[in-house]
Amino acid sequence: MKKYDIIVVGAGPIGSTYAYKMAKLGYDVGLFDMKNRIGQPLQCAGIVSTNINDTKNLPKEFIDNQVKGANLISPDSTSITVEKEDTVAYVLDRVMYDKYLFERAVDAGVDAHLGERVFDVDINNTSIKTDREYSSRLITVSCGPNSSTSKKMNPNLTDESFMGIQYTVKTELTSTDYVDVNVNSSILPGFVWKIPVSPTEQRIGLFTQQSYNNANQILMSMIDSKSIISQKHYGSIPKYNFKKNIVENNTILLGDSASQVKPTTGGGLIAGFNCVDIAVNNSNKMLEEENNKYLENYQKEYHKKYGNEFRAQQNVQSIIQDMTEDDFNYMFKQLKENHVDEIISEYGDMDNQTPLLKQLVKTGIIFKLLPKIGLRRLKNIWKSQ
Ligand SMILES: Cc1cc2nc3c(=O)[nH]c(=O)nc-3n(C[C@H](O)[C@H](O)[C@H](O)COP(=O)(O)OP(=O)(O)OC[C@H]3O[C@@H](n4cnc5c(N)ncnc54)[C@H](O)[C@@H]3O)c2cc1C
Known part of the structure; x- marks a missing residue:
């Protein structure tokens, strides 16, 4: 059985970034993803605040557009504009960005297994099963919101989530400086977003607890007749739960698998990247000192950073x-x-x-x-x- 220092399950932006940073510290990392093409299909509005610069994780070539603020629009179409003088958020090419983060990890020496689904994470033996078996000293599960390892670690907790649906539309925009945010009582506490990607492209989406059909109907009513829908995507957005256990033995959850997502907006990139740093620091100490109390510290430090805010x-x-x-x-x-x-x-x-x-x-x-x-x-x- 092949043995790594660290196995990472899921090569999304969070898993790839964690794998990259651990490989840079000299560890032997195996990174597994069931997909053959990382980043696809797009499941993200791709908007992040400029706070992402603090994570030093975003080369400028993945920025499609920069926005200065938002138009907040009420059900009776009253609109208020909130803005700053400078750019407040970037609109990313998430497909290319995820691919870049993955390739950066591979270039740093991570052993990538694409198209290899992990069927089971054995928390007691620190091993995984795909159609083969692998073991390690530490397993980091970053396989998105529907993680079976999270369910194993939290047998008495129901993992709750919102649904995010998004259409990419071809349209003609007079301005690309503002995101529109519409509130609508039928999808509360979610909202509808319209994000300008370029003068001819917009991402229109919503997150909600409503059924897929209702959500689709609402989205259709927000799209003007001249726009052409070029892509439709949907995915789960996990709800933060401070009772959720994200560490057991030598296994940790990270990113969406740990529900490290902002509750009001569903944004998971910046919180996830910040949690990667907490996880890397404690994983390194755990492996250096052969002491898994540092994984408990990861959970504590994450709650300290985000508990009150979330x-x-x-x-x-x-x-x-x-x-x-x-x-x-x-x-x-x-x-x-x-x-x-x-x-x-x-x-x-x-x-x-x-x-x-x-x-x-x-x-x-x-x-x-x-x-x-x-x-x-x-x-x-x-x-x-
Ligand atoms: C519609 C929508 C819009 C969003 N918009 C934004 C936004 O504008 N800004 C923002 O910050 N966040 C946004 N998010 C949230 C953001 O996309 C996630 O927080 C982010 O992708 C989490 O990254 P991750 O690496 O934890 O998980 P993921 O990106 O979900 O990656 C998980 C990876 O694990 C792999 N995997 C899953 N199961 C297995 C398995 N058993 N074996 C092997 N591999 C497996 C998957 O193939 C995938 O590649 C949005 C989400 C949705 C659904």
Whole structure:
């Protein structure tokens, strides 16, 4: 049986980045993916905030477009624009980007097994089964949201997820500087996004807990008759659960398999890359010192970095979930009258929403925005900061 230092299950952006970094530290890494062509099909809107620059993980050639802000649009079509002077987010070519991250890992010496599905991860023996068997000192499972290893580690937890559906459309855009975000009570707490890729291409999608058919109907109603749909994709977006166990023996979960995804937007790239760094640091110590207490540290450090932020985002989501279209229309009217777009433009951050929440609570504006929400729930948000 072939033995590695580390087996990585799943060569998505998170698994490939982790494999690359461990190989650069000198470890013998085996990376397995059931796909033959990494990155395909596209299952991502490809939007990331400029905070991705902090992860030093994005060469500029994978940026299709740069956006300055967003038009937030209510059910009655009231629109407010939030923006910064400089670029706030990049629109990525995710297919080419995933391929690049994978090839970078291979160039660093990772032993890649494409088209090799992992059927079982044996947590007790630190080994895996494909149509062959492999063992290692550490297994990192980054095989996306539907991981059977996650179910093994969390037998009493139901893995919950949203569904993300996206159409790529050929169209004519007058501006490529802003993302449109439409709220619609029928898909709450999700939303519809329209992301400009180029003057002639847009990604229109939504994430929701609704059925696939309903979600498709909503998307179709958002696409104007002159646009041509060139691609349709869908996938799962896992829900963060702080009770989820992501470490057992010498096996860890990472990326979507660990539900390391921002609750309000479903974005998983930046959180995943930051968790890769925490995992790499602790995996290295674990292997150097032959002591798997460092894997427990990975779980602790991840919760320390993201626990409060993700819980606050989930609180916001649960408030939004109960809102009606009238509530939204009222809220947008208040946003406009109280010039809240300026506060959002100043304090808003796609990845860290607590600074904005704190500012809205501090200025008391949140009480004007959310007329039907009780003080108790707002206090809960405040307490979780
Ligand atoms: C519609 C949609 C839009 C999104 N938009 C954005 C966005 O705009 N910005 C953002 O940051 N995030 C977005 N996300 C989320 C983002 O795509 C994920 O968070 C990210 O892809 C997670 O990367 P990963 O490497 O953990 O998992 P994945 O990208 O899912 O990769 C997992 C890999 O594991 C492989 N695999 C699975 N099972 C096995 C097995 N048994 N054996 C071997 N290989 C296996 C798969 O083939 C795949 O290559 C979106 C998601 C969806 C569904």
